[in-house]
Amino acid sequence: xxxxDQPLQFFDLIAREWRAPGQVxxxxxxxxxxxxxxxxxxxxxxIAAIADKSSPRARVRRAADSARLSIRxxxxxxxxxxxADRPEGRTTALATYGEEQFQFGKGIGxxxxxxxxGICVHLPPKAAVxxxxxAEAGGLVAYGFGxxxxxxxPGQDIRLVNVPGAVSSLRFSPDGHALAIGYSAGVLLxxxxxxxxxxxxxxxxxxxxWSADGRWLAxxxxxxxxxxxxMADVSCKVFDHFPGPVTSAGFGATTVVACGAxxxxxxxxxxxxxxxxxxxxxxxxxxxxxxxxxxxxxxxYANGLLSLCQIGGNAEILLRQDTGSGVSALxxxxxxxxxxxxxxxxxxxxxxxxxxxxxx
Numbered sequence: 536x537x538x539x540d541q542p543l544q545f546f547d548l549i550a551r552e553w554r555a556p557g558q559v560x561x562x563x564x565x566x567x568x569x570x571x572x573x574x575x576x577x578x579x580x581x582i583a584a585i586a587d588k589s590s591p592r593a594r595v596r597r598a599a600d601s602a603r604l605s606i607r608x609x610x611x612x613x614x615x616x617x618x619a620d621r622p623e624g625r626t627t628a629l630a631t632y633g634e635e636q637f638q639f640g641k642g643i644g645x646x647x648x649x650x651x652x653g654i655c656v657h658l659p660p661k662a663a664v665x666x667x668x669x670a671e672a673g674g675l676v677a678y679g680f681g682x683x684x685x686x687x688x689p690g691q692d693i694r695l696v697n698v699p700g701a702v703s704s705l706r707f708s709p710d711g712h713a714l715a716i717g718y719s720a721g722v723l724l725x726x727x728x729x730x731x732x733x734x735x736x737x738x739x740x741x742x743x744x745w746s747a748d749g750r751w752l753a754x755x756x757x758x759x760x761x762x763x764x765x766m767a768d769v770s771c772k773v774f775d776h777f778p779g780p781v782t783s784a785g786f787g788a789t790t791v792v793a794c795g796a797x798x799x800x801x802x803x804x805x806x807x808x809x810x811x812x813x814x815x816x817x818x819x820x821x822x823x824x825x826x827x828x829x830x831x832x833x834x835x836y837a838n839g840l841l842s843l844c845q846i847g848g849n850a851e852i853l854l855r856q857d858t859g860s861g862v863s864a865l866x867x868x869x870x871x872x873x874x875x876x877x878x879x880x881x882x883x884x885x886x887x888x889x890x891x892x893x894x895x
Contacts, residue, residue, distance in 0.1 A: 547778075561629055684725075790846050798820070
């Protein structure tokens with residue numbers, strides 16, 4: 536809860552904020568845009584409904600004389616987070632499951648689905664060792680354990696992909712036809728029948744992100760930097776010498792962006808040239824998330840500051856000032872209207888942007 540003696544910020548007018556059970560490691564929206572989930576370091580999964588009876592869009596007013604926009608303060612309270620009922624032993628990041636649900640892997644070799652209401656159900660089949668990664672596309676579930684990935688679809692036979700090292704992350708391409716498998720020494724690319732190619736690194740991918748057209752794959756390599764794979768010829772370029780770890784990345788229409796520096800790290804996909812984005816400061820950027828509908832990137836800093844900036848521009852919109860606790864996870868909804876924010880202090884927030892904010 537906000538201290539009543541502190542002045543309101545823009546963030547307070549357009550965000551709902553809760554306290555999760557622990558540091559938030561991941562924020563994920565379900566496919567139907569009805570719920571957002573916050574995965575915590577302790578294993579807990581907290582879920583919030585998107586629907587809001589006091590939506591910021593309903594509280595925007597335009598003055599008749601000056602046409603100036605204002606937004607009135609929220610009245611009353613809003614529902615709290617719902618906790619998944621069986622998250623103990625969770626070993627993986629969250630993935631979507633169908634239109635409404637989420638899924639995660641567990642140390643006992645199970646994959647659990649979880650509804651927006653927090654109800655968990657085991658998904659078959661069961662592995663003999665802990666699940667280390669999960670992903671889903673079009674009803675096809677991929678789950679990694681040890682040096683293997685199994686692909687399962689209800690009513691179909693299980694398919695097995697052997698991996699050169701321990702599986703760390705999984706991500707389907709936007710069309711669902713290709714699967715990127717991060718492992719202890721690189722990325723294996725799978726497309727339907729057999730692994731098609733392997734790209735080796737000297738580090739384990741901590742995150743995998745596809746461009747919207749499936750042409751590019753970005754792999755955050757922690758302190759080793761950012762790997763950018765061109766799927767046209769499976770060539771790879773590594774951007775290194777980051778002052779901090781690269782744990783999140785994303786794509787604009789013609790750019791790739793990453794965290795881990797003192798300003799948003801961005802490069803052109805056409806020629807690899809640096810693209811000035813946002814302002815340079817003295818605090819590391821710990822998280823970035825690119826809006827799929829607009830040329831915007833949300834930027835979370837190690838001191839809790841949160842801002843928006845246009846990719847390729849140096850102007851920033853300050854959403855929240857320094858809170859003293861870093862932003863650990865960011866994610867936009869597929870429609871680009873909502874931003875989920877997770878903090879190292881266990882704060883979890885859902886920001887809804889009024890339509891008028893993005894109109895010229």
